[in-house]
Protein backbone atom coordinates (compact mmCIF):
# COMPACT_ATOMS: atom_id res chain seq x y z
CA UNK A 1 0.00 0.00 0.00
CA UNK A 2 1.33 3.43 -0.92
CA UNK A 3 1.73 5.84 1.99
CA UNK A 4 0.12 9.22 2.32
CA UNK A 5 2.74 11.94 2.55
CA UNK A 6 0.65 14.21 4.76
CA UNK A 7 -2.90 15.36 5.49
CA UNK A 8 -4.91 16.66 2.55
CA UNK A 9 -4.96 20.46 2.52
CA UNK A 10 -8.66 21.11 3.12
CA UNK A 11 -9.29 24.68 4.27
CA UNK A 12 -12.73 25.47 5.75
CA UNK A 13 -13.27 28.27 3.24
CA UNK A 14 -13.24 25.68 0.47
CA UNK A 15 -16.21 23.90 2.06
CA UNK A 16 -18.06 27.20 2.07
CA UNK A 17 -17.28 27.72 -1.61
CA UNK A 18 -18.64 24.26 -2.41
CA UNK A 19 -21.82 25.06 -0.48
CA UNK A 20 -22.23 28.30 -2.37
CA UNK A 21 -21.95 26.52 -5.73
CA UNK A 22 -23.92 23.35 -5.01
CA UNK A 23 -26.21 24.38 -2.14
CA UNK A 24 -25.55 23.16 1.43
CA UNK A 25 -27.72 20.04 1.02
CA UNK A 26 -25.35 18.78 -1.69
CA UNK A 27 -22.20 19.04 0.42
CA UNK A 28 -21.98 16.10 2.81
CA UNK A 29 -19.46 15.75 5.61
CA UNK A 30 -21.27 13.58 8.17
CA UNK A 31 -19.55 10.26 8.96
CA UNK A 32 -22.42 8.05 7.76
CA UNK A 33 -22.50 9.60 4.31
CA UNK A 34 -18.71 9.71 4.06
CA UNK A 35 -18.65 5.98 4.78
CA UNK A 36 -21.53 5.18 2.43
CA UNK A 37 -20.20 7.16 -0.55
CA UNK A 38 -16.63 5.94 -0.05
CA UNK A 39 -17.43 2.27 -0.60
CA UNK A 40 -18.32 -0.09 -3.44
CA UNK A 41 -18.44 -3.89 -3.67
CA UNK A 42 -14.70 -4.23 -2.96
CA UNK A 43 -15.54 -6.72 -0.19
CA UNK A 44 -16.15 -9.44 -2.81
CA UNK A 45 -12.39 -9.86 -2.44
CA UNK A 46 -11.12 -10.83 1.04
CA UNK A 47 -7.78 -9.29 0.03
CA UNK A 48 -9.27 -5.92 -0.95
CA UNK A 49 -11.46 -5.99 2.14
CA UNK A 50 -8.32 -5.85 4.29
CA UNK A 51 -6.62 -3.26 2.11
CA UNK A 52 -9.48 -0.81 1.62
CA UNK A 53 -11.67 -1.08 4.71
CA UNK A 54 -10.36 2.12 6.35
CA UNK A 55 -10.40 4.37 3.25
CA UNK A 56 -12.72 7.38 3.48
CA UNK A 57 -13.37 10.62 1.62
CA UNK A 58 -13.35 13.91 3.54
CA UNK A 59 -16.31 15.34 1.70
CA UNK A 60 -19.02 14.23 -0.75
CA UNK A 61 -20.18 16.69 -3.42
CA UNK A 62 -23.43 15.99 -5.27
CA UNK A 63 -23.28 17.64 -8.67
CA UNK A 64 -26.07 17.99 -11.22
CA UNK A 65 -24.68 20.07 -14.08
CA UNK A 66 -21.52 20.48 -16.10
CA UNK A 67 -20.96 24.11 -15.11
CA UNK A 68 -20.99 23.28 -11.37
CA UNK A 69 -18.68 20.34 -12.04
CA UNK A 70 -16.28 22.68 -13.83
CA UNK A 71 -16.24 25.12 -10.89
CA UNK A 72 -15.71 22.34 -8.34
CA UNK A 73 -12.86 20.79 -10.37
CA UNK A 74 -11.21 24.20 -10.65
CA UNK A 75 -11.27 24.72 -6.85
CA UNK A 76 -9.93 21.21 -6.22
CA UNK A 77 -7.04 21.85 -8.61
CA UNK A 78 -6.18 25.11 -6.87
CA UNK A 79 -6.05 23.34 -3.48
CA UNK A 80 -4.68 19.99 -4.71
CA UNK A 81 -7.65 18.06 -3.31
CA UNK A 82 -7.86 14.41 -4.46
CA UNK A 83 -10.99 13.80 -6.53
CA UNK A 84 -12.80 10.51 -7.01
CA UNK A 85 -15.83 10.30 -9.28
CA UNK A 86 -18.71 8.03 -8.38
CA UNK A 87 -21.65 6.72 -10.39
CA UNK A 88 -23.85 4.01 -8.87
CA UNK A 89 -21.03 2.72 -6.62
CA UNK A 90 -21.41 -0.90 -7.78
CA UNK A 91 -17.80 -1.43 -8.89
CA UNK A 92 -16.08 -4.59 -7.66
CA UNK A 93 -12.49 -3.64 -7.08
CA UNK A 94 -12.61 -0.46 -5.02
CA UNK A 95 -12.47 1.57 -8.22
CA UNK A 96 -14.34 4.47 -6.66
CA UNK A 97 -12.86 4.13 -3.16
CA UNK A 98 -10.62 7.14 -2.46
CA UNK A 99 -7.16 5.96 -1.40
CA UNK A 100 -6.11 9.37 -0.11
CA UNK A 101 -9.34 10.95 1.15
CA UNK A 102 -10.40 14.20 -0.50
CA UNK A 103 -13.65 14.72 -2.38
CA UNK A 104 -16.08 12.21 -3.85
CA UNK A 105 -17.95 13.70 -6.80
CA UNK A 106 -21.35 12.05 -7.01
CA UNK A 107 -22.58 12.71 -10.56
CA UNK A 108 -25.90 10.89 -10.09
CA UNK A 109 -27.68 14.21 -10.73
CA UNK A 110 -26.08 14.63 -14.18
CA UNK A 111 -28.43 12.05 -15.62
CA UNK A 112 -30.08 13.51 -18.69
CA UNK A 113 -30.57 11.46 -21.83
CA UNK A 114 -30.06 14.08 -24.52
CA UNK A 115 -31.28 12.02 -27.44
CA UNK A 116 -31.90 8.62 -28.95
CA UNK A 117 -31.42 8.98 -32.69
CA UNK A 118 -33.31 7.24 -35.47
CA UNK A 119 -30.14 5.30 -36.18
CA UNK A 120 -30.16 3.96 -32.62
CA UNK A 121 -27.48 6.06 -30.94
CA UNK A 122 -28.09 7.27 -27.38
CA UNK A 123 -26.34 10.44 -26.18
CA UNK A 124 -26.44 10.94 -22.44
CA UNK A 125 -24.85 12.45 -19.35
CA UNK A 126 -22.59 10.37 -17.11
CA UNK A 127 -25.08 9.70 -14.31
CA UNK A 128 -27.85 8.42 -16.60
CA UNK A 129 -28.83 5.01 -15.29
CA UNK A 130 -28.56 2.14 -17.72
CA UNK A 131 -32.10 0.97 -16.87
CA UNK A 132 -33.40 4.40 -17.93
CA UNK A 133 -31.54 4.30 -21.26
CA UNK A 134 -32.80 0.74 -21.80
CA UNK A 135 -36.40 1.74 -20.95
CA UNK A 136 -36.39 4.87 -23.10
CA UNK A 137 -34.65 2.95 -25.90
CA UNK A 138 -37.22 0.13 -25.85
CA UNK A 139 -40.03 2.67 -26.29
CA UNK A 140 -38.39 3.58 -29.62
CA UNK A 141 -37.57 0.01 -30.70
CA UNK A 142 -34.02 -0.20 -29.30
CA UNK A 143 -32.16 -1.87 -26.42
CA UNK A 144 -28.68 -1.58 -24.90
CA UNK A 145 -26.09 -3.68 -26.73
CA UNK A 146 -24.48 -4.70 -23.46
CA UNK A 147 -25.09 -3.87 -19.84
CA UNK A 148 -23.86 -5.18 -16.49
CA UNK A 149 -26.20 -7.26 -14.35
CA UNK A 150 -26.29 -4.16 -12.09
CA UNK A 151 -28.07 -2.19 -14.87
CA UNK A 152 -30.78 -1.03 -12.47
CA UNK A 153 -28.28 0.88 -10.31
CA UNK A 154 -25.31 1.42 -12.61
CA UNK A 155 -24.63 4.68 -14.36
CA UNK A 156 -23.56 5.02 -17.99
CA UNK A 157 -20.17 6.50 -17.02
CA UNK A 158 -19.60 3.94 -14.26
CA UNK A 159 -20.07 1.10 -16.75
CA UNK A 160 -17.83 2.68 -19.39
CA UNK A 161 -15.10 3.62 -16.89
CA UNK A 162 -15.33 0.65 -14.53
CA UNK A 163 -17.09 -2.21 -16.32
CA UNK A 164 -16.32 -4.35 -19.32
CA UNK A 165 -19.09 -6.64 -20.58
CA UNK A 166 -22.37 -8.19 -19.52
CA UNK A 167 -25.90 -8.97 -20.65
CA UNK A 168 -25.98 -8.70 -24.45
CA UNK A 169 -22.25 -9.36 -24.82
CA UNK A 170 -22.91 -12.84 -26.25
CA UNK A 171 -24.16 -11.01 -29.35
CA UNK A 172 -22.45 -7.61 -29.21
CA UNK A 173 -19.25 -8.08 -27.22
CA UNK A 174 -18.18 -5.67 -24.50
CA UNK A 175 -17.67 -1.93 -24.26
CA UNK A 176 -14.39 -2.17 -26.23
CA UNK A 177 -15.96 -3.89 -29.23
CA UNK A 178 -16.62 -2.42 -32.65
CA UNK A 179 -18.65 0.76 -32.54
CA UNK A 180 -20.47 -0.05 -29.29
CA UNK A 181 -19.17 3.29 -27.98
CA UNK A 182 -19.41 6.10 -30.54
CA UNK A 183 -17.99 9.05 -28.63
CA UNK A 184 -16.75 10.10 -25.21
CA UNK A 185 -16.34 13.61 -23.85
CA UNK A 186 -13.96 14.07 -20.94
CA UNK A 187 -13.46 17.06 -18.66
CA UNK A 188 -9.82 17.67 -17.84
CA UNK A 189 -8.64 18.21 -14.27
CA UNK A 190 -7.11 21.65 -14.52
CA UNK A 191 -7.76 25.07 -13.00
CA UNK A 192 -9.37 25.91 -16.34
CA UNK A 193 -10.99 22.57 -17.21
CA UNK A 194 -11.33 21.73 -20.92
CA UNK A 195 -13.57 19.25 -22.72
CA UNK A 196 -11.83 16.69 -24.93
CA UNK A 197 -13.99 14.69 -27.34
CA UNK A 198 -12.98 11.27 -28.67
CA UNK A 199 -14.76 9.58 -31.58
CA UNK A 200 -14.92 6.03 -32.90
CA UNK A 201 -12.06 3.69 -31.95
CA UNK A 202 -10.25 6.63 -30.28
CA UNK A 203 -12.75 6.12 -27.42
CA UNK A 204 -11.17 2.81 -26.45
CA UNK A 205 -8.30 4.44 -24.59
CA UNK A 206 -10.80 6.29 -22.36
CA UNK A 207 -12.70 3.10 -21.39
CA UNK A 208 -12.18 0.96 -18.27
CA UNK A 209 -9.63 3.36 -16.79
CA UNK A 210 -11.23 3.41 -13.30
CA UNK A 211 -12.01 7.12 -13.54
CA UNK A 212 -8.34 8.13 -13.70
CA UNK A 213 -8.21 9.76 -17.14
CA UNK A 214 -10.57 12.72 -16.88
CA UNK A 215 -14.23 13.01 -15.93
CA UNK A 216 -16.64 11.55 -18.46
CA UNK A 217 -19.29 14.24 -19.02
CA UNK A 218 -21.07 12.80 -22.06
CA UNK A 219 -21.12 9.58 -24.07
CA UNK A 220 -22.75 8.34 -27.24
CA UNK A 221 -23.43 4.61 -27.41
CA UNK A 222 -24.85 2.40 -30.15
CA UNK A 223 -28.05 0.56 -29.37
CA UNK A 224 -29.35 -2.68 -30.87
CA UNK A 225 -32.79 -3.37 -32.34
CA UNK A 226 -35.06 -4.41 -29.46
CA UNK A 227 -35.92 -8.10 -29.13
CA UNK A 228 -38.90 -9.52 -27.16
CA UNK A 229 -36.98 -12.06 -25.06
CA UNK A 230 -38.05 -15.08 -23.09
CA UNK A 231 -35.92 -15.96 -20.06
CA UNK A 232 -35.27 -19.72 -19.78
CA UNK A 233 -33.81 -22.13 -17.24
CA UNK A 234 -32.44 -25.52 -18.35
CA UNK A 235 -30.88 -28.18 -16.11
CA UNK A 236 -28.87 -31.37 -16.47
CA UNK A 237 -26.94 -33.61 -14.05
CA UNK A 238 -24.24 -34.21 -16.70
CA UNK A 239 -21.83 -31.23 -16.82
CA UNK A 240 -20.18 -32.17 -20.12
CA UNK A 241 -23.45 -32.83 -21.94
CA UNK A 242 -24.86 -29.49 -20.77
CA UNK A 243 -21.63 -27.70 -21.69
CA UNK A 244 -21.69 -29.04 -25.27
CA UNK A 245 -25.31 -27.98 -25.72
CA UNK A 246 -24.82 -24.54 -24.11
CA UNK A 247 -21.80 -23.87 -26.30
CA UNK A 248 -23.75 -24.86 -29.41
CA UNK A 249 -26.54 -22.44 -28.45
CA UNK A 250 -24.01 -19.65 -27.76
CA UNK A 251 -22.32 -20.18 -31.13
CA UNK A 252 -25.57 -20.35 -33.10
CA UNK A 253 -25.63 -17.04 -34.98
CA UNK A 254 -29.25 -17.59 -36.03
CA UNK A 255 -30.50 -17.27 -32.46
CA UNK A 256 -31.28 -13.73 -31.27
CA UNK A 257 -29.99 -14.01 -27.73
CA UNK A 258 -28.97 -11.71 -24.88
CA UNK A 259 -27.54 -14.12 -22.35
CA UNK A 260 -25.98 -17.59 -22.27
CA UNK A 261 -24.79 -18.70 -18.84
CA UNK A 262 -23.88 -22.05 -17.29
CA UNK A 263 -23.46 -22.85 -13.58
CA UNK A 264 -21.92 -25.86 -11.93
CA UNK A 265 -23.86 -27.45 -9.10
CA UNK A 266 -23.98 -26.39 -6.20
CA UNK A 267 -24.03 -22.79 -7.50
CA UNK A 268 -27.77 -23.10 -8.38
CA UNK A 269 -28.42 -23.98 -4.74
CA UNK A 270 -27.44 -20.40 -3.79
CA UNK A 271 -30.29 -18.93 -5.87
CA UNK A 272 -32.91 -19.31 -3.16
CA UNK A 273 -35.89 -17.81 -5.06
CA UNK A 274 -35.22 -20.19 -7.98
CA UNK A 275 -34.64 -23.38 -6.05
CA UNK A 276 -37.82 -25.09 -7.28
CA UNK A 277 -36.55 -24.83 -10.87
CA UNK A 278 -33.08 -26.10 -10.06
CA UNK A 279 -33.18 -29.74 -8.90
CA UNK A 280 -30.58 -31.04 -6.44
CA UNK A 281 -27.35 -32.11 -8.14
CA UNK A 282 -28.19 -30.55 -11.52
CA UNK A 283 -26.04 -27.99 -13.28
CA UNK A 284 -27.93 -25.00 -14.67
CA UNK A 285 -28.10 -23.02 -17.89
CA UNK A 286 -29.80 -19.61 -18.25
CA UNK A 287 -30.76 -18.26 -21.66
CA UNK A 288 -32.43 -15.08 -22.93
CA UNK A 289 -33.62 -15.67 -26.48
CA UNK A 290 -36.18 -14.14 -28.86
CA UNK A 291 -39.53 -15.59 -27.80
CA UNK A 292 -40.21 -16.64 -31.41
CA UNK A 293 -37.24 -19.00 -31.11
CA UNK A 294 -38.08 -20.43 -27.69
CA UNK A 295 -39.86 -23.49 -29.01
CA UNK A 296 -36.98 -24.48 -31.28
CA UNK A 297 -34.50 -24.13 -28.41
CA UNK A 298 -36.65 -26.14 -25.99
CA UNK A 299 -36.99 -28.95 -28.56
CA UNK A 300 -33.24 -28.91 -29.12
CA UNK A 301 -32.64 -29.17 -25.36
CA UNK A 302 -35.03 -32.08 -24.97
CA UNK A 303 -33.50 -34.00 -27.85
CA UNK A 304 -30.12 -33.58 -26.13
CA UNK A 305 -31.33 -34.88 -22.76
CA UNK A 306 -31.49 -31.40 -21.16
CA UNK A 307 -34.56 -30.45 -19.09
CA UNK A 308 -36.36 -27.14 -19.51
CA UNK A 309 -37.68 -26.10 -16.06
CA UNK A 310 -38.77 -22.47 -16.32
CA UNK A 311 -39.76 -19.70 -18.72
CA UNK A 312 -40.39 -16.04 -17.83
CA UNK A 313 -41.27 -13.60 -20.65
CA UNK A 314 -39.54 -10.20 -20.59
CA UNK A 315 -42.03 -7.56 -19.54
CA UNK A 316 -42.65 -4.42 -21.59
CA UNK A 317 -41.79 -1.89 -20.17
CA UNK A 318 -38.94 -3.83 -18.61
CA UNK A 319 -39.43 -4.84 -14.98
CA UNK A 320 -38.52 -7.76 -12.70
CA UNK A 321 -38.27 -10.68 -12.39
CA UNK A 322 -34.94 -10.70 -14.23
CA UNK A 323 -33.04 -13.98 -14.55
CA UNK A 324 -30.01 -11.78 -15.14
CA UNK A 325 -30.15 -10.97 -11.40
CA UNK A 326 -28.42 -14.35 -10.94
CA UNK A 327 -25.79 -14.01 -13.65
CA UNK A 328 -22.48 -12.17 -14.19
CA UNK A 329 -21.30 -10.81 -10.87
CA UNK A 330 -24.71 -11.25 -9.29
CA UNK A 331 -23.89 -14.96 -9.15
CA UNK A 332 -21.00 -14.13 -6.84
CA UNK A 333 -23.28 -12.01 -4.66
CA UNK A 334 -25.81 -14.85 -4.14
CA UNK A 335 -22.97 -17.23 -3.35
CA UNK A 336 -21.23 -14.97 -0.82
CA UNK A 337 -24.58 -14.27 0.87
CA UNK A 338 -24.93 -18.02 1.48
CA UNK A 339 -21.28 -18.79 2.20
CA UNK A 340 -19.00 -15.93 3.23
CA UNK A 341 -15.86 -18.04 2.65
CA UNK A 342 -16.38 -17.80 -1.11
CA UNK A 343 -14.76 -15.34 -3.47
CA UNK A 344 -14.23 -15.33 -7.26
CA UNK A 345 -12.06 -14.65 -10.26
CA UNK A 346 -12.59 -13.33 -13.81
CA UNK A 347 -11.13 -15.44 -16.60
CA UNK A 348 -11.24 -15.84 -20.35
CA UNK A 349 -10.69 -19.54 -20.96
CA UNK A 350 -9.97 -19.00 -24.67
CA UNK A 351 -9.43 -22.07 -26.87
CA UNK A 352 -9.83 -25.64 -25.53
CA UNK A 353 -11.93 -24.34 -22.68
CA UNK A 354 -13.25 -27.79 -21.73
CA UNK A 355 -9.68 -28.99 -21.08
CA UNK A 356 -8.81 -25.91 -19.13
CA UNK A 357 -11.84 -26.35 -16.87
CA UNK A 358 -10.72 -29.96 -16.20
CA UNK A 359 -7.17 -28.79 -15.52
CA UNK A 360 -8.39 -26.24 -12.95
CA UNK A 361 -10.60 -28.81 -11.21
CA UNK A 362 -7.72 -31.32 -11.12
CA UNK A 363 -5.16 -28.85 -9.82
CA UNK A 364 -7.46 -27.29 -7.16
CA UNK A 365 -9.92 -30.08 -6.27
CA UNK A 366 -13.04 -28.88 -4.44
CA UNK A 367 -11.87 -25.24 -4.48
CA UNK A 368 -13.29 -23.97 -7.77
CA UNK A 369 -16.90 -23.95 -8.97
CA UNK A 370 -17.53 -23.02 -12.59
CA UNK A 371 -19.72 -20.11 -13.64
CA UNK A 372 -19.46 -19.48 -17.39
CA UNK A 373 -20.66 -16.51 -19.47
CA UNK A 374 -20.37 -16.58 -23.27
CA UNK A 375 -19.09 -13.37 -24.88
CA UNK A 376 -18.53 -12.28 -28.45
CA UNK A 377 -15.07 -11.31 -29.54
CA UNK A 378 -13.15 -9.63 -26.66
CA UNK A 379 -10.32 -9.40 -26.49
CA UNK A 380 -9.76 -9.84 -30.23
CA UNK A 381 -6.54 -11.82 -29.81
CA UNK A 382 -8.33 -14.53 -27.84
CA UNK A 383 -11.25 -15.18 -30.15
CA UNK A 384 -12.27 -18.69 -30.91
CA UNK A 385 -13.34 -19.57 -34.46
CA UNK A 386 -16.96 -18.56 -33.97
CA UNK A 387 -15.85 -15.28 -32.42
CA UNK A 388 -17.64 -16.35 -29.23
CA UNK A 389 -15.49 -17.24 -26.26
CA UNK A 390 -16.14 -18.65 -22.86
CA UNK A 391 -15.81 -16.09 -20.12
CA UNK A 392 -15.55 -17.60 -16.68
CA UNK A 393 -16.28 -16.11 -13.27
CA UNK A 394 -15.53 -19.13 -11.08
CA UNK A 395 -16.41 -19.14 -7.42
CA UNK A 396 -13.38 -19.93 -5.29
CA UNK A 397 -13.18 -21.21 -1.74
CA UNK A 398 -10.94 -18.60 -0.13
CA UNK A 399 -7.99 -20.09 1.76
CA UNK A 400 -5.40 -17.28 1.70
CA UNK A 401 -4.08 -14.48 -0.49
CA UNK A 402 -1.17 -16.77 -1.31
CA UNK A 403 -3.59 -19.43 -2.59
CA UNK A 404 -5.34 -16.83 -4.79
CA UNK A 405 -1.92 -16.03 -6.27
CA UNK A 406 -1.25 -19.72 -6.89
CA UNK A 407 -4.55 -19.98 -8.78
CA UNK A 408 -3.67 -16.86 -10.83
CA UNK A 409 -0.22 -18.23 -11.63
CA UNK A 410 -1.60 -21.58 -12.69
CA UNK A 411 -4.17 -19.88 -14.95
CA UNK A 412 -1.37 -17.98 -16.67
CA UNK A 413 0.66 -21.18 -16.98
CA UNK A 414 -2.10 -23.01 -18.87
CA UNK A 415 -2.97 -20.06 -21.11
CA UNK A 416 -6.00 -18.65 -19.32
CA UNK A 417 -6.37 -14.86 -19.49
CA UNK A 418 -7.13 -13.32 -16.07
CA UNK A 419 -8.70 -9.96 -15.17
CA UNK A 420 -7.60 -10.16 -11.54
CA UNK A 421 -10.38 -8.87 -9.26
CA UNK A 422 -8.16 -8.91 -6.16
CA UNK A 423 -6.29 -5.70 -6.94
CA UNK A 424 -7.41 -2.08 -7.14
CA UNK A 425 -4.58 -1.04 -9.48
CA UNK A 426 -5.59 -0.58 -13.07
CA UNK A 427 -2.38 -2.28 -14.20
CA UNK A 428 -2.93 -5.26 -11.89
CA UNK A 429 -6.43 -6.12 -13.15
CA UNK A 430 -6.71 -7.02 -16.80
CA UNK A 431 -3.56 -7.03 -18.91
CA UNK A 432 -3.69 -3.57 -20.48
CA UNK A 433 -1.65 -3.77 -23.66
CA UNK A 434 -2.48 -0.10 -24.15
CA UNK A 435 -1.50 1.11 -20.66
CA UNK A 436 1.09 3.45 -22.17
CA UNK A 437 -1.70 5.11 -24.21
CA UNK A 438 -3.80 5.41 -21.07
CA UNK A 439 -0.89 6.93 -19.14
CA UNK A 440 -0.39 9.40 -21.96
CA UNK A 441 -4.10 10.28 -21.86
CA UNK A 442 -3.87 10.84 -18.10
CA UNK A 443 -0.93 13.18 -18.54
CA UNK A 444 -3.18 15.29 -20.83
CA UNK A 445 -6.28 15.13 -18.64
CA UNK A 446 -4.82 15.08 -15.12
CA UNK A 447 -1.38 16.72 -15.12
CA UNK A 448 -1.51 17.29 -11.33
CA UNK A 449 -2.26 13.62 -10.62
CA UNK A 450 -5.21 14.37 -8.32
CA UNK A 451 -7.92 12.29 -10.08
CA UNK A 452 -8.48 8.98 -8.29
CA UNK A 453 -4.79 9.05 -7.33
CA UNK A 454 -3.00 5.75 -6.81
CA UNK A 455 -5.28 3.66 -9.04
CA UNK A 456 -3.03 4.01 -12.08
CA UNK A 457 0.01 2.88 -10.14
CA UNK A 458 2.57 3.64 -12.83
CA UNK A 459 1.43 7.24 -13.31
CA UNK A 460 3.53 10.08 -11.96
CA UNK A 461 3.05 12.47 -10.28
CA UNK A 462 1.03 11.22 -7.34
CA UNK A 463 1.30 14.15 -4.92
CA UNK A 464 -0.23 12.12 -2.08
CA UNK A 465 2.28 9.28 -2.13
CA UNK A 466 5.59 9.57 -0.24
CA UNK A 467 7.49 7.57 -2.84
CA UNK A 468 6.73 10.08 -5.59
CA UNK A 469 6.33 13.28 -3.53
Ligand SMILES: Cc1cc2nc3c(=O)[nH]c(=O)nc-3n(C[C@H](O)[C@H](O)[C@H](O)COP(=O)(O)OP(=O)(O)OC[C@H]3O[C@@H](n4cnc5c(N)ncnc54)[C@H](O)[C@@H]3O)c2cc1C
Nearest residue numbers: 087088089090091149155158159162163164210211216328
Ligand atom coordinates in the same frame (compact mmCIF):
# COMPACT_ATOMS: atom_id res chain seq x y z
C1 LIG B 1 -23.65 -7.67 -8.20
C2 LIG B 1 -22.72 -7.07 -9.23
C3 LIG B 1 -22.82 -7.45 -10.57
C4 LIG B 1 -21.97 -6.87 -11.54
N1 LIG B 1 -22.08 -7.26 -12.85
C5 LIG B 1 -21.25 -6.71 -13.78
C6 LIG B 1 -21.35 -7.08 -15.16
O1 LIG B 1 -22.22 -7.84 -15.56
N2 LIG B 1 -20.48 -6.52 -16.03
C7 LIG B 1 -19.56 -5.59 -15.64
O2 LIG B 1 -18.80 -5.09 -16.48
N3 LIG B 1 -19.46 -5.21 -14.35
C8 LIG B 1 -20.28 -5.73 -13.42
N4 LIG B 1 -20.19 -5.34 -12.12
C9 LIG B 1 -19.32 -4.24 -11.78
C10 LIG B 1 -20.09 -2.88 -11.83
O3 LIG B 1 -21.41 -3.03 -11.43
C11 LIG B 1 -20.15 -2.32 -13.21
O4 LIG B 1 -18.89 -2.11 -13.70
C12 LIG B 1 -20.97 -1.03 -13.25
O5 LIG B 1 -21.25 -0.72 -14.55
C13 LIG B 1 -20.35 0.15 -12.55
O6 LIG B 1 -21.24 1.24 -12.67
P1 LIG B 1 -21.42 2.27 -11.47
O7 LIG B 1 -22.25 3.41 -11.97
O8 LIG B 1 -21.91 1.62 -10.25
O9 LIG B 1 -19.92 2.76 -11.31
P2 LIG B 1 -19.08 3.13 -10.03
O10 LIG B 1 -18.84 1.91 -9.19
O11 LIG B 1 -19.68 4.29 -9.35
O12 LIG B 1 -17.71 3.57 -10.73
C14 LIG B 1 -16.93 2.66 -11.44
C15 LIG B 1 -15.65 3.38 -11.91
O13 LIG B 1 -16.01 4.37 -12.85
C16 LIG B 1 -15.51 5.64 -12.44
N5 LIG B 1 -16.48 6.66 -12.86
C17 LIG B 1 -17.79 6.75 -12.54
N6 LIG B 1 -18.33 7.83 -13.14
C18 LIG B 1 -17.32 8.44 -13.83
C19 LIG B 1 -17.25 9.60 -14.64
N7 LIG B 1 -18.30 10.38 -14.89
N8 LIG B 1 -16.05 9.93 -15.17
C20 LIG B 1 -14.95 9.18 -14.96
N9 LIG B 1 -14.96 8.07 -14.19
C21 LIG B 1 -16.15 7.70 -13.64
C22 LIG B 1 -15.38 5.55 -10.94
O14 LIG B 1 -14.42 6.48 -10.44
C23 LIG B 1 -14.92 4.12 -10.77
O15 LIG B 1 -13.55 4.04 -10.98
C24 LIG B 1 -21.01 -5.91 -11.14
C25 LIG B 1 -20.91 -5.55 -9.80
C26 LIG B 1 -21.75 -6.11 -8.85
C27 LIG B 1 -21.62 -5.67 -7.42
